[in-house]
Amino acid sequence: MENLLDEPWRLGFIYVPGSVHPADIGQLVLTDNAITLEVPLHDLVGECQKWFRDRRIPRSILFVDGSNRIALSDFRFRQHVDQSHGKRRVVASSAVVAPRTASVFSTVNGLRSEVMGLAAWTGLPAVTAPKRGFDEKG
Numbered sequence: 001m002e003n004l005l006d007e008p009w010r011l012g013f014i015y016v017p018g019s020v021h022p023a024d025i026g027q028l029v030l031t032d033n034a035i036t037l038e039v040p041l042h043d044l045v046g047e048c049q050k051w052f053r054d055r056r057i058p059r060s061i062l063f064v065d066g067s068n069r070i071a072l073s074d075f076r077f078r079q080h081v082d083q084s085h086g087k088r089r090v091v092a093s094s095a096v097v098a099p100r101t102a103s104v105f106s107t108v109n110g111l112r113s114e115v116m117g118l119a120a121w122t123g124l125p126a127v128t129a130p131k132r133g134f135d136e137k138g
Contacts, residue, residue, distance in 0.1 A: 012065030014048060016058050024048035028063050035092040037072060052088040071098040
């Protein structure tokens with residue numbers, strides 16, 4: 001997948017859904033193989049420090065720098081091979097450039113798909129389905 005961001009790494013703030021204040025600062029590193037969020041260790045006890053200590057991170061977070069807002073989700077902890085540098089790392093399964101108004105990033109707000117030639121092949125017209133709610137059973 002093509003990296004649509006202009007830099008392979010970025011410095012910025014880390015937010016959790018629903019929070020107006022950053023949880024910490026971090027560095028986002030984008031490569032062909034991984035989307036890694038590096039968080040510096042410091043003497044302050046911050047929200048991100050608790051994530052690494054307890055090995056529990058929210059399902060989705062927002063990384064904000066001067067250029068973009070990037071929604072990150074579904075993390076796994078990465079081996080701490082350079083603890084001497086004072087960093088902890090997590091790898092995100094996905095990164096999406098989010099609109100300025102994004103507040104919840106783990107739910108789908110819309111979906112569009114396109115299959116060339118499907119209508120001609122099936123003889124069926126395009127279908128638009130309204131958004132439906134779910135009952136308590138899903």
